[in-house]
Amino acid sequence: MSALLTAEGLHLHFGKVAALDDVALEIHPGEVVAIVGESGSGKTTLLRVLAGMMAPQAGQVLYAGEDVHAMGEAARRRLMRSDWGFVHQNPRDGLRLRVSAGGNVGERLMAAGARHYGDIRAEATEWLKRVEIDPARIDDMPLQFSGGMQQRLQIARTLVTRPKLVFMDEPTGGLDVSVQARLLDLIRALVAELGLAVLIVTHDIAAARLLAHRMLVMRRGQVVEQGLTDRVLDDPQHPYTQLLVSSVLAA
Amino acid sequence: MIEAGYNFGYLDENTKRMIRRALLQAVALPGYQVPFGSREMPLPYGWGTGGIQVTASIIGADDVLKVIDQGADDTTNAVSIRRFFNRVTGVATTEHTGEATIIQTRHRVPEATLREGQVLVYQVPMPEPLFRLEPRVAETKRMHALADYGLMHVKLYEDIARHGAATTSYNYPVLVNRRYLMSPSPIPAFDNPKLDMMPALQLFGAGREKRIYAVPPYTEVKSLDFDDHPFQPARANAACVICGSRESYLDELIVDDGGTRHFVCSDTDYCASRPPLQEAAE
Numbered sequence A: 001m002s003a004l005l006t007a008e009g010l011h012l013h014f015g016k017v018a019a020l021d022d023v024a025l026e027i028h029p030g031e032v033v034a035i036v037g038e039s040g041s042g043k044t045t046l047l048r049v050l051a052g053m054m055a056p057q058a059g060q061v062l063y064a065g066e067d068v069h070a071m072g073e074a075a076r077r078r079l080m081r082s083d084w085g086f087v088h089q090n091p092r093d094g095l096r097l098r099v100s101a102g103g104n105v106g107e108r109l110m111a112a113g114a115r116h117y118g119d120i121r122a123e124a125t126e127w128l129k130r131v132e133i134d135p136a137r138i139d140d141m142p143l144q145f146s147g148g149m150q151q152r153l154q155i156a157r158t159l160v161t162r163p164k165l166v167f168m169d170e171p172t173g174g175l176d177v178s179v180q181a182r183l184l185d186l187i188r189a190l191v192a193e194l195g196l197a198v199l200i201v202t203h204d205i206a207a208a209r210l211l212a213h214r215m216l217v218m219r220r221g222q223v224v225e226q227g228l229t230d231r232v233l234d235d236p237q238h239p240y241t242q243l244l245v246s247s248v249l250a251a
Numbered sequence B: 001m002i003e004a005g006y007n008f009g010y011l012d013e014n015t016k017r018m019i020r021r022a023l024l025q026a027v028a029l030p031g032y033q034v035p036f037g038s039r040e041m042p043l044p045y046g047w048g049t050g051g052i053q054v055t056a057s058i059i060g061a062d063d064v065l066k067v068i069d070q071g072a073d074d075t076t077n078a079v080s081i082r083r084f085f086n087r088v089t090g091v092a093t094t095e096h097t098g099e100a101t102i103i104q105t106r107h108r109v110p111e112a113t114l115r116e117g118q119v120l121v122y123q124v125p126m127p128e129p130l131f132r133l134e135p136r137v138a139e140t141k142r143m144h145a146l147a148d149y150g151l152m153h154v155k156l157y158e159d160i161a162r163h164g165a166a167t168t169s170y171n172y173p174v175l176v177n178r179r180y181l182m183s184p185s186p187i188p189a190f191d192n193p194k195l196d197m198m199p200a201l202q203l204f205g206a207g208r209e210k211r212i213y214a215v216p217p218y219t220e221v222k223s224l225d226f227d228d229h230p231f232q233p234a235r236a237n238a239a240c241v242i243c244g245s246r247e248s249y250l251d252e253l254i255v256d257d258g259g260t261r262h263f264v265c266s267d268t269d270y271c272a273s274r275p276p277l278q279e280a281a282e
Helices: A043-050 A073-081 A101-111 A117-130 A147-159 A177-194 A205-211 A229-234 A239-246 B013-028 B049-058 B076-089 B137-145 B150-163 B189-195 B268-272
Strands: A005-014 A017-027 A032-036 A058-063 A084-087 A165-169 A197-202 A214-219 A222-228 B064-069 B102-106 B119-123 B174-176 B180-182 B201-206 B211-215 B221-223 B250-254 B261-265
Touching: A005 A043, A017 A043, A017 A058, A017 A222, A032 A043, A032 A205, A043 A165, A043 A197, A073 A084, A084 A147, A101 A117, A101 A147, A101 B150, A117 A147, A117 B150, A147 A177, A177 A205, A197 A205, A205 A229, A214 A229, A214 A239, A222 A229, A222 A239, B013 B049, B013 B201, B013 B211, B049 B076, B049 B102, B049 B119, B049 B201, B049 B211, B064 B076, B064 B268, B076 B102, B189 B221, B261 B268
Parallel strands: A032 A197, A032 A214, A084 A165, A165 A197, B064 B102, B102 B119, B119 B201
Antiparallel strands: A005 A017, A005 A058, A214 A222, B174 B180, B174 B221, B201 B211, B250 B261
C-alpha cells in the first residue's frame, strides 16, 4: 500500500535552535501515528510543517504524490477543507465561539458547497450524537460547553466532511483525567469506524499507547526512535526513550 | 453655468482618469473591489464621497443627473449633491427616473425599471460584505481570492437556526456573476432582485474605504440563500397613503403622539407619477 503522506529530509531552525533536524516520516491510509517527546522537542513544529501551515527550510512533504508546500495556497486550503482536518489543543482555536454548535459543525459542509439547510442541520445533529453531545444543545454556543464538550465539538466539526487524514495537536491536553479517558475512547472508536489516518502529537505516553499503531520519539528536532507502539514502549532502545518510558507515573 | 475657478466636475482631470481606470477594472471584474486613491471632498465621509467621485468622473456635459437619498429627491443630501453638480458641471438635473442618464443613489434602487444607457451610482459606506464576520482585511482578501465564502453561509445558518428566517433586511449579500461576494450597499433586501440582469450599468463607490466595484449590464446577481430557505425580499404589508401602491417599497411614518402609523412610498418620483388617492376614498 502506498503512503498517504511522506516527508523527507525536513530541516527547520529557529536561530540556533534546531526544531527539525533531518526528519523523515510516512503515514499510510488508516494508520494512527503518534509523535511523542518533551516540550520543545519539535513535535508541534513537525505537525505544522506536515500540515502545510509552516514551510520547512529544506526537505519536502508529499501528500498523495503532490508537494504540499509547492502547491499554492488555494490548493492547500482546499485540501484543509476536504481531505484534511486539524484538531487544535485548545478547542477555542478550532471553534467559532460566537457561532452555535450546529453552525460550527455545518461550516465545513457549507464550505464544501452544501446549500440545503435541513440536510446540514440533520448532519450536524447526527454528528453531535456521535460525539456524545445532547442534540438538544445544537443551538447553544460553544462557550456554554465544558472543556471536554468543546473538544468533542471540535472533533465533530473536523470529521463531518470525512477527511482522510487528521492532524491532532495534544487533543487531550488541559482536560481532567476522566474526561481524557472518554475522549480517547471516542477518538479510537471514530478512527476505527471511519478508517482515518491520524497524526497525533502528544506528551502523554499512555494516550499514545491507547491510540497509536506506530510511534515516533522526538528529541531536539530529531527522531531518535520509531517503531510499533508496543515495541517502542515495552522495549525502548534509545536512552532518551528509556528515560521517557520510565518517567510515566503508574496510578 | 459652471462656477468660476472649478474644473468640470470639481475633480482635476488626473484624478478623474485614475478613477476611470479603477472603474474599467471594476467593470471587467464584476463584484471585485478595486482600491483607488479616494480624494477629500467638500462634504464629510458617510455623506456620499465615494458616489460623488464616481459621478464626477463619468459625468459629461450632455448628461442628465438625478440624485436620490433613501428613494427621495427632496431630502437634504439629495438636494445638496444635485446642486453641487449643477454648480461644478452645469449639467441638467431631473427628478424623473426615466429622464436621467446618471442616477446617484443612497440606499435605494428606483422603482421604475432602468434601461440600457443609464448608469446607477451607489454610495457605499462599507464595501466589504464579510467585515462583520472576519475583521482582518488581509483575511477577507484571501477569502475573496479563493472564493472561500462558507463563512457567509454560516451567518445565514445562524439566522435561520435562531430566528427561523434570514433576518438581514438591508445590505443583504449577493454573489455576482457566480464569482465574487458583494455588498449591494445598504439597499433594502426588497431591491436585491432588481440588481439581477439589470440593463443599466451599476457602479459602487466607497470614499472612506477607498474602494470601487461594479456590476455591468445584464449580469447575474444572486442573493445568498439555502435551497430549502429561498431568499425572500421583505416589504411592509400596507399601501402607500398617498398613491395607494401595494408594490413599492414603503417608509413608515409616525404621525402623532398616539403612535398612529402611516406608510408612504420611499421613491418620491414613483409616488408622484401615480394618480393620488381621492380624498373621499380615505
